[in-house]
Amino acid sequence: MSIQVTLILGGAASGKSSYAEQICFNSDKTRSYLATSQIVDHEMRVKIDKHVVQRGEGWTTYEEHLNVSAVLDSLGRQTICLLDCATMWLSNHLLTGSDLQVAQQDLLGAISRCKAELVIVSNEVGMGIVPDNALARQFREVQGRLNIALAAQADRVIQVTAGLPLALKGTL
Template sequence: MSKQVTLILGGAASGKSSYAERICFNSAKRRTYLATSQIVDSEMRVKIDKHVVQRGGGWTTYEEHLDLSPILLSFDQSQICLLDCATMWLSNQLLAGNNLQIAQQELLTAISCCKSELVIVSNEVGMGIVPDNALARQFREAQGRLNIVLAEHADCVVHVVAGLPNVLKGAVS
């Protein structure tokens, strides 16, 4: 049986991470968590601490904010990996001045070659107002493009709104 790639989309505080965690808990595989956030201030520290408590024990956590490929390629079929989240990863790439097309292609290649089941969390950012500055508009466009290619490569895509999952593609394993 081939591995499953599930993409969980939603707005900020929509319940997407909690839903993704439930998918991982329902799996008999070893749970791994690939965190892309950086602790840049006390607010981010509180948010990350909340996520750690919410997740509970039984996870092996990896922290990497830019180069996800070596970690994804190290996983095997006995694992399920929650990548949380593609939005923070993209923000990190943008702020580091990296070429987003190259970074995105490297991520897609790593996802394709990864042997573990993957659950990827990403924000849907295109449903609000047009940002008032060039950097925010660049990010919004890049995030939309990233979500499109992630959805193309995913076996299952779920949009979470107000904690309610709506399956857009495939079936949740």
Template sequence: MPANVTLILGGAASGKSAFAEGLCVNSTKDRVYWATAQIFDAEMREKVSRHLAQRGAGWTTVEEPETAGRVLPGLTSGQICLMDCATMWLTNHLLAEHDLAAAESELMSAIDTCAADLVIVSNETGLGIVPENALARRFREAQGRLNIALAARADRVVQVTAGLPLVLKGSL
């Protein structure tokens, strides 16, 4: 079991990544950034650039869009790893038509055996209306199940809205 797992939930542009980065920066541990995004267009390239600038120096970045087993097993207790984000990780698997249950099982197993502290960012997608198309509904349901599984493993769960944290589990 990792030393500490923190799940940061929030809507799009809620401040969750900045809050999660702050937790890592305030740690005395070596910082690892697990980037799950894949860049397919200019808009995503710009978003990634903004995140890089916001994060600043002092991070080791690991770009791995799908496989937790390529990231988490090699980490040590002297590190803190920010997974940003579980939503992009899930999207990558969904669009590739992977077995979502198997992918989630692999992620949970990697989390359970990781020696580093983990901070996981994930979107809360269940607060809006029911999407009109089947893919969006499948995604929303899968994201909800993933968040439930992550929250069950987490020592601390924080909801970020308008940049403000609300602790749902554990303490800051």
């Protein structure tokens, strides 16, 4: 059985994006990158520029901070797509007041319809202390539920900590 969907989980700056990129580099398929972040300040610009340099050339980049389904629906079988990241996508929806259940169902539906091989990066946010404000607690809760749904749908789930991968579902 070929792997169609890989979920890469990890904390902030854990090496999950680099690991996800390596999966794509090791594929003989055409590489696409689906970026969900928005440039809201200088720090974000620097982080995005660093990721672009790290990836190098040979990628088709799509920038979509909310409607990732349209991009996923457009991809063909000879493509491997890195969606980086589900956490930022969810944050975007939370901050714009979207119905999060509808948005999540739309994403899961697009993943199941997608013809391309997918590598999805997402943050594990539930291993720290309880956040001190309601918005952060809401985010932690919905991110955890999204990760559970993504992991259930994925063929392979890999946790990356300190740059080291650990297979939670499937094999490395």
